[in-house]
């Protein structure tokens with residue numbers, strides 16, 4: 052293959068893969084937005100019934116489940132756990148804000 056044909060192939064492949072990455076990123080954002088809509092409702096329910104913002108037992112069950120899902124999907128389970136903990140920390144922050152309001 053000539054250099055210029057090779058450059059064209061590489062740039063078409065990069066474009067094709069980046070189009071998929073952009074679609075996946077959009078799906079992740081939409082799914083996260085839906086998740087936060089649910090967790091906001093949980094926050095209001097907890098505040099109305101004087102329940103604590105965090106539920107460590109529930110979190111432990113989610114982490115076990117997500118690590119297993121990650122392993123089956125060939126995703127690093129440590130990364131999956133860090134990602135879930137990052138999201139949960141933000142949810143708990145929201146719940147604390149709702150409880151104070």
Ligand SMILES: C=C(O[C@@H]1C=C(C(=O)O)C=C[C@H]1O)C(=O)O
Pocket residue numbers: 090093104105106107109110113138139142143
């Ligand atoms: C959403 C909840 O509140 C918190 C946030 C969680 C989450 O984002 O998944 C899980 C447990 C709680 O610490 C819940 O209790 O279900």
